[in-house]
Amino acid sequence: MMRTRPLKVALLGCGVVGSEVARIMTTHAEDLAARIGAPVELAGVAVRRPGRVREGIAPELVTTDAAALAARDDIDVVVEVIGGIEPARTLITTAFEHGASVVTANKALLAEDGPALHEAAEKHGVDLYYEAAAAAAIPLVRPLRESLAGDKVNRVLGIVNGTTNFILDRMDSTGAGYSEALDEATALGYAEADPTADVEGFDAAAKAAILAGIAFHTRVRLDDVHREGLTEVTAADIASARRMGCTVKLLAICERAADGRSVTARVHPAMIPLTHPLASVREAYNAVFVEAEAAGRLMFYGPGAGGAPTASAVLGDLVAVCRNKLAGARGPGESAYAQLPVSPMGEVVTRYHISLDVADKPGVLAQCATVFAEHGVSIDTVRQQGIDGPGDGASLVVVTHRASDAALSATVEALRRLDTVRGVASTMRVEGE
Amino acid sequence: MMRTRPLKVALLGCGVVGSEVARIMTTHAEDLAARIGAPVELAGVAVRRPGRVREGIAPELVTTDAAALAARDDIDVVVEVIGGIEPARTLITTAFEHGASVVTANKALLAEDGPALHEAAEKHGVDLYYEAAAAAAIPLVRPLRESLAGDKVNRVLGIVNGTTNFILDRMDSTGAGYSEALDEATALGYAEADPTADVEGFDAAAKAAILAGIAFHTRVRLDDVHREGLTEVTAADIASARRMGCTVKLLAICERAADGRSVTARVHPAMIPLTHPLASVREAYNAVFVEAEAAGRLMFYGPGAGGAPTASAVLGDLVAVCRNKLAGARGPGESAYAQLPVSPMGEVVTRYHISLDVADKPGVLAQCATVFAEHGVSIDTVRQQGIDGPGDGASLVVVTHRASDAALSATVEALRRLDTVRGVASTMRVEGE
Numbered sequence: 001m002m003r004t005r006p007l008k009v010a011l012l013g014c015g016v017v018g019s020e021v022a023r024i025m026t027t028h029a030e031d032l033a034a035r036i037g038a039p040v041e042l043a044g045v046a047v048r049r050p051g052r053v054r055e056g057i058a059p060e061l062v063t064t065d066a067a068a069l070a071a072r073d074d075i076d077v078v079v080e081v082i083g084g085i086e087p088a089r090t091l092i093t094t095a096f097e098h099g100a101s102v103v104t105a106n107k108a109l110l111a112e113d114g115p116a117l118h119e120a121a122e123k124h125g126v127d128l129y130y131e132a133a134a135a136a137a138i139p140l141v142r143p144l145r146e147s148l149a150g151d152k153v154n155r156v157l158g159i160v161n162g163t164t165n166f167i168l169d170r171m172d173s174t175g176a177g178y179s180e181a182l183d184e185a186t187a188l189g190y191a192e193a194d195p196t197a198d199v200e201g202f203d204a205a206a207k208a209a210i211l212a213g214i215a216f217h218t219r220v221r222l223d224d225v226h227r228e229g230l231t232e233v234t235a236a237d238i239a240s241a242r243r244m245g246c247t248v249k250l251l252a253i254c255e256r257a258a259d260g261r262s263v264t265a266r267v268h269p270a271m272i273p274l275t276h277p278l279a280s281v282r283e284a285y286n287a288v289f290v291e292a293e294a295a296g297r298l299m300f301y302g303p304g305a306g307g308a309p310t311a312s313a314v315l316g317d318l319v320a321v322c323r324n325k326l327a328g329a330r331g332p333g334e335s336a337y338a339q340l341p342v343s344p345m346g347e348v349v350t351r352y353h354i355s356l357d358v359a360d361k362p363g364v365l366a367q368c369a370t371v372f373a374e375h376g377v378s379i380d381t382v383r384q385q386g387i388d389g390p391g392d393g394a395s396l397v398v399v400t401h402r403a404s405d406a407a408l409s410a411t412v413e414a415l416r417r418l419d420t421v422r423g424v425a426s427t428m429r430v431e432g433e
Numbered sequence: 434m435m436r437t438r439p440l441k442v443a444l445l446g447c448g449v450v451g452s453e454v455a456r457i458m459t460t461h462a463e464d465l466a467a468r469i470g471a472p473v474e475l476a477g478v479a480v481r482r483p484g485r486v487r488e489g490i491a492p493e494l495v496t497t498d499a500a501a502l503a504a505r506d507d508i509d510v511v512v513e514v515i516g517g518i519e520p521a522r523t524l525i526t527t528a529f530e531h532g533a534s535v536v537t538a539n540k541a542l543l544a545e546d547g548p549a550l551h552e553a554a555e556k557h558g559v560d561l562y563y564e565a566a567a568a569a570a571i572p573l574v575r576p577l578r579e580s581l582a583g584d585k586v587n588r589v590l591g592i593v594n595g596t597t598n599f600i601l602d603r604m605d606s607t608g609a610g611y612s613e614a615l616d617e618a619t620a621l622g623y624a625e626a627d628p629t630a631d632v633e634g635f636d637a638a639a640k641a642a643i644l645a646g647i648a649f650h651t652r653v654r655l656d657d658v659h660r661e662g663l664t665e666v667t668a669a670d671i672a673s674a675r676r677m678g679c680t681v682k683l684l685a686i687c688e689r690a691a692d693g694r695s696v697t698a699r700v701h702p703a704m705i706p707l708t709h710p711l712a713s714v715r716e717a718y719n720a721v722f723v724e725a726e727a728a729g730r731l732m733f734y735g736p737g738a739g740g741a742p743t744a745s746a747v748l749g750d751l752v753a754v755c756r757n758k759l760a761g762a763r764g765p766g767e768s769a770y771a772q773l774p775v776s777p778m779g780e781v782v783t784r785y786h787i788s789l790d791v792a793d794k795p796g797v798l799a800q801c802a803t804v805f806a807e808h809g810v811s812i813d814t815v816r817q818q819g820i821d822g823p824g825d826g827a828s829l830v831v832v833t834h835r836a837s838d839a840a841l842s843a844t845v846e847a848l849r850r851l852d853t854v855r856g857v858a859s860t861m862r863v864e865g866e
Contacts, residue, residue: 034650150747295745
């Protein structure tokens with residue numbers, strides 16, 4: 001059953017993930033060969049800086065000419081772990097043109113240009129696999145694309161960025177502010193020197209686009225995903241969440257509308273009840289809830305980032321893609337037949353937690369309540385409290401019932417215009433109930 | 434891309450699961466066709482009692498002759514949801530011989546005779562898929578077999594039986610005894626009239642055999658799985674667990690030995706810390722931890738039983754198997770190349786919680802401690818307490834450090850023989866730390 005000619009793998013990128021992929025390919029070569037049905041050979045490694053010593057990688061395999069490596073006709077599979085849009089996109093396209101299947105961890109590229117890449121793979125009769133692009137080692141792409149292929153997914157809700165979860169967890173457990181928690185995350189290596197992609201929600205939004213696309217059999221691009229980062233979450237927000245029996249998480253939420261005719265995808269901070277399983281996802285861990293018609297509620301949990309976990313997902317895909325190569329077959333490609341429209345954020349149905357600084361005088365609550373009513377937004381709870389220290393101010397904390405995001409944000413704008421409202425201290429959505 | 438000739442599916446069994454499979458095939462026919470690339474047609478349904486009206490199933494499709502249906506040469510896929518060893522085994526083999534791929538939810542049969550079935554599928558060039566046999570809709574077979582195909586799984590630890598988890602959850606939350614909780618489970622439909630397969634651990638043991646086999650690329654049969662049910666778990670055990678900051682769960686545990694040269698698989702009640710994520714799995718839910726070298730700790734959670742969740746898994750497999758049929762390919766077959774020996778329970782390394790009824794006099798603790806030392810078992814904690822009411826008895830509760838199960842059970846036997854030990858009230862393993 002085992003054939004002798006090895007399958008040749010080109011590795012593009014040899015950073016945190018790439019070096020782990022190379023290491024496992026070397027140390028677990030026999031297992032991989034047994035599972036694939038043929039040995040796999042690392043045929044080349046493209047790097048940016050050739051000088052560095054790379055343990056376990058023969059120096060003659062290392063090249064700085066990624067384009068030439070991706071274009072070699074003897075390569076069976078190209079593993080792309082460079083990240084970013086270019087040169088990754090051109091390299092992957094080159095690989096397809098030369099008959100190689102591609103395994104990638106590149107969420108930004110897939111969210112930006114997934115359909116074109118899928119089409120190129122289809123055209124050249126090769127595979128494009130990307131489990132590592134969703135939540136590293138947590139199996140999500142395969143369960144959504146294959147395990148739930150006979151079911152109807154209605155909702156994907158999860159924590160898909162480890163850096164921001166670490167920051168929010170620290171803010172929640174220590175009372176620290178955002179900057180302080182970010183500093184700690186940076187010091188511990190959980191946040192990069194430039195944390196923008198994580199804290200502004202770009203990373204989570206790319207993952208939301210990928211997951212929504214697979215879950216709803218519809219093309220969803222990064223631009224379709226409403227995105228808010230966590231830079232404006234304050235210690236006061238976290239404290240306010242606590243008073244409601246909630247915590248704050250940066251959530252990626254992909255939903256099918258109640259009438260089934262459209263979908264939405266969004267990333268933003270939200271309060272969720274402490275009793276919700278996602279509330280207990282600590283530190284840099286990730287977890288994703290999937291709600292499907294027949295399956296019910298499933299949850300997937302694990303480390304959503306890091307060299308080894310990401311390499312695990314890449315290697316799982318590598319085994320699958322190699323098996324397909326040997327069988328002369330292809331795995332499931334893009335499934336976008338449903339072509340559901342992606343609705344804007346205004347159409348999302350959610351709840352708001354609104355904290356207002358108001359004048360401490362009679363009639364303020366009645367005035368505010370009128371504004372909610374005028375916008376068709378029903379109030380769940382109101383809490384009035386005096387502001388600490390001198391002055392005549394007070395605060396009003398309102399949690400609404402479910403309404404469209406458009407109605408909720410129009411309500412907030414109208415409240416802002418009231419004379420008696422000195423400021424909107426914060427608004428945050430409430431999810432997971 | 435879509436071909437017109439439909440793929441023909443024969444459904445063997447039309448109970449709780451089968452009727453859901455038929456319902457979804459009918460109501461979601463267009464989605465299934467789009468995902469597969471060809472329509473699927475229900476070509477026959479084998480039932481035991483032909484008289485019952487089956488909503489949505491054309492009466493002319495219903496037959497009591499399952500053997501003839503499985504032997505039809507025009508059938509592409511046979512879905513077996515009858516359960517049990519025979520006639521399921523013969524029917525599946527017949528299907529293979531006539532060129533059909535098989536999707537089954539039959540854990541008992543796979544744990545008993547998986548290797549022979551895999552060989553038969555291989556011989557006839559067809560697929561054998563069985564995601565629903567592990568934990569219904571919770572994807573476990575596919576993640577272990579495919580997502581983690583490039584990783585090394587060291588441990589699978591989980592709650593894989595909903596009935597027993599419901600019973601233990603009730604005992605924990607209400608203080609009820611086993612019989613009382615079982616009665617409640619029966620009344621609510623969580624336990625069958627004859628609950629033996631669940632409460633004696635046979636169902637969980639079959640799942641452990643299936644999961645261990647896939648995780649360790651080794652044949653593991655039901656007989657290889659050490660099995661203890663929960664019929665002897667008492668309210669006192671649960672209370673004792675509480676005092677230790679633990680709860681009691683019926684766990685399936687599949688482990689690779691520390692030296693990597695053998696594996697073990699077992700099902701038994703165990704105390705786990707309340708802080709462990711499995712401790713918060715309530716009611717009839719299932720959850721499984723998977724620990725892999727590169728991926729780290731993953732958890733999969735969801736409804737592990739029920740008609741719709743099981744049908745979801747069956748249909749996911751049906752889509753995959755149909756895609757393979759269209760591509761003229763086969764999915765991954767059995768992977769048992771590692772051929773690791775399955776060690777007996779005595780070699781498992783675990784911890785014991787031992788509750789002894791002892792004479793209330795000086796020197797008893799010293800006597801007992803000597804027995805532990807003689808067996809090379811180190812004590813973690815000891816708690817002595819007087820027994821309520823009249824008499825001169827007392828109780829001694831010991832929690833050990835890790836030792837082989839053989840040494841631990843020999844220690845318990847030796848304690849039982851001490852004059853000062855009136856009885857061993859209970860022993861339970863402690864896991865998840």
